Amino acid sequence: MPWSVRLQDEKGRPVLDRDVVFDGPLPVDEESYRLLCYVDPYGDTVFNNSQMKTFLFEWDRIKDELSAAQIDAWKQVREFAMQCANGVHLYLKFIGD
DSSP: OOEEEEEEETTSOBSSSOOEEEOSOOOTTOTTOTTGGGOOTTSEEEEEGGGHHHHHHHHHHHGGGSOHHHHHHHHHHHHHHHHHHHSSSEEEEEEOO
């Protein structure tokens, strides 16, 4: 299931002129992931900058499960997350099906 991932401001406006399409596996419903387990495959999930430390830890954990073709999108989402972590009024949004 692919997700579009967007970095947005507090009004929901995209900060960048592009979204990233990430089609790698996410640990939806896996309780060992405190944040990624809540990504909704059919709806939208938004994370704020105070959640980015945990998000990045979990995001790094899933890297080993990805194919070589999925790594580029994974890196781009990680860059979005780093911008979110270091900014104010920024949010990382996963847009489900």
